[in-house]
Amino acid sequence: DIVMTQSPTSMSISVGDRVTMNCKASQNVGSNVDWYQQKTGQSPKLLIYKASNRYTGVPDRFTGSGSGTDFTFTISNMQAEDLAVYYCMQSNSYPPTFGGGTKLELK
Amino acid sequence: QIQLVQSGPELKKPGESVKISCKASGYTFTDYAMHWVKQVPGKGLKWMGWINTYTGKPTYADDFKGRFVFSLEASASTANLQISNLKNEDTANVFCARCGLTGSPLYWYFDFWGPGTMVTVSS
Numbered sequence: 329d330i331v332m333t334q335s336p337t338s339m340s341i342s343v344g345d346r347v348t349m350n351c352k353a354s355q356n357v358g359s360n361v362d363w364y365q366q367k368t369g370q371s372p373k374l375l376i377y378k379a380s381n382r383y384t385g386v387p388d389r390f391t392g393s394g395s396g397t398d399f400t401f402t403i404s405n406m407q408a409e410d411l412a413v414y415y416c417m418q419s420n421s422y423p424p425t426f427g428g429g430t431k432l433e434l435k
Numbered sequence: 436q437i438q439l440v441q442s443g444p445e446l447k448k449p450g451e452s453v454k455i456s457c458k459a460s461g462y463t464f465t466d467y468a469m470h471w472v473k474q475v476p477g478k479g480l481k482w483m484g485w486i487n488t489y490t491g492k493p494t495y496a497d498d499f500k501g502r503f504v505f506s507l508e509a510s511a512s513t514a515n516l517q518i519s520n521l522k523n524e525d526t527a528n529v530f531c532a533r534c535g536l537t538g539s540p541l542y543w544y545f546d547f548w549g550p551g552t553m554v555t556v557s558s
Contacts, residue, residue, distance in 0.1 A: 360542075362545075364480075364545070370550075371530055371532075371548035371550055371551055372480065372530070372545070372548055374544055374546055377537070377542065377544045378542050415479065417545075419543060419544065423497070424482045425482065426480040426482070427479070428479045429479050429480075
């Protein structure tokens, strides 16, 4: 199975910050990476698909980039409602696998 | 609007069975595959497998072969997951997730998720 390694595992941030997190695949997954947001007590929500495409209705402060084995997810202007755990997922090879998540906490 | 509504929390003893349902509305059920994802409390997400809602053919991840059964009640737009011979390590929140498609060539992702069903296995 492809291992997706996310870093950092947690971040202490302030409203207004630019937040960047990473996801590294154990082998080439092309651009077949999605990013999901999971708030406490809720189900995951799709934000970015195919590495860099914003899903319908997702604010443009959320962006994704990368290909191959290295992917980046950025929140350009952190809002309080963005506090959540963010997961990357590869869909290039079966089984689809998720990273361990990056948790955003208020400083 | 598209919704996935899952059955309520379950408390079971080791060795018992449980059936979780996921009722879809707001779209044609048989047009989109349904996937299942496990989340141990406080931990990450693990893909369990999926069911083709048109043919009823299930596909299981390796760790979910044997005791896990995906099924459909297509007339009721419902996907089900049955877990038999429950073990303590089955304690988790289980999500159903619709498999959306976009683009050419087609790209798939999980565009709608159920709220999760918490299964607790304890003696």
